[in-house]
Amino acid sequence: MTQLISIVIPVFNEQDNIPVMIKALQRELGPLPYRYKVIFVDDGSSDGTAAVLKQQASMYEEVRFITFSRNFGHQAALKAGLDMADGDCVISMDGDMQHPPHLIPLLLSKWKEGYDVVYTVRKEDERLSYSKRQTSNLFYSLLNGLSDIDLEKGTADFRLLNRNVVNVLRNLQEYDLFFRGLVKWAGFKQLAVDYEPDERRSGESKYNFKKMMRFALQGITSFSTKPLYAATYIGFLFSLLSTLYVPYALYSRYFGEAISGWTSVIVTIAFFGGLQLMILGIIGIYLGKLFMQSKQRPVYIVKESNI
Missing domain, CATH: 1.10.287 (Helix Hairpins)
Known part of the structure; x- marks a missing residue:
């Protein structure tokens, strides 16, 4: 039977990006010899994201959606997507189009070569402001210096996980989630792939300096004493x-x-x-x-x- 690919996409106030994302995924996954489902997780959006998801789900059989009762955070949305995904492998990515869908065939090819985890590392984007780049570098420096895991600078939540890895992550009972660290901690056969982020199609970044520092503290305290x-x-x-x-x-x-x-x-x-x-x-x-x-x-x- 043809293998099934699950695509998990957490979204928060991304109503304009959802139709564009679906078209891009159809363009990339359509020619490939796989069945696929796209699972959008609406993290308590305050715009028309939920209505757009319902509309798109009625138009395309492969589109699924989960809507939260309120905003629980990006990592909780990832957890929900992994819990519901039933594919032979699961690809997680953001819904702002900065994680390029054209990289998916490469991730799948590395998966077929035998890798359980194929994660992406963002190249430094010169288009970002100096402060934004320095904040990102500080995030990884703090995390690596004070925790027991070692993440490459630019490691993103754009990754492919084999079914056995997904099962491990689904069974974890942690409340304070930090998937970048959990995936690294889980082990298995892993491979990093570099990528250049695309431009955000609409909306604005949800991560400011305060959220980045809180995310760093969350990662540090989750993986080290x-x-x-x-x-x-x-x-x-x-x-x-x-x-x-x-x-x-x-x-x-x-x-x-x-x-x-x-x-x-x-x-x-x-x-x-x-x-x-x-x-x-x-x-x-x-x-x-x-x-x-x-x-x-x-x-x-x-x-x-x-x-």
Whole structure:
């Protein structure tokens, strides 16, 4: 029987891009010797995305959709798509046309060569602003430096997963998901493919600096306890440094030299107070993840679907 390819596409306020994406996928997948289904996951869009998906699903048999009850985030949408996909392999990609559909035949050819995971690495796009490129580089530097995984700079959520890998990811019970790290952590036979991103057809990027930093912290705390060790080491270091103040205090006490005034004391208190709050914040992030995981709430809630 002809093998089935599932395409999972999370979308959020992408009503204008959906018809363009479907046409592009039909153009690329139509000539290939595979059956395919396209699963759009509407992550609680506030525009007409849900209505467009219903319309397109009524026009094309291969189009499926899942609509969330609210916005649960990109990673939750990916999880929903993987949970519903029944293909022999699953290709995930964004719905803004920046992940080029013309790369899909290459991903499939590498899959047929025996690779379980074929992931893409974005080449640096000179069209992006300097700040955007530096933010992206900072994201991967922080992630690789403070976690136990090693992701190439530019690693994207545009990837092909074999059915055995999909089954592993579907069975994970994590609440705070970070699929770029989970795919790397899972192992199997993996291959990276470079690509140049296409221009966004319409709309605007959903990732600002704040979301990128939160995404980095999510990845770091999901795959490493290094920040906790770092906090411990910093505590030990400053405890040792503080002992250097003891000889000075004793000297001043017995030889009658006045110790510096309140300004130095206030600065010291403010510094160590900030350091303690930072360390407590690190510990709090890990405790918060445990708290949310212990609730065992679903990662997403489906409002409507044609699957």
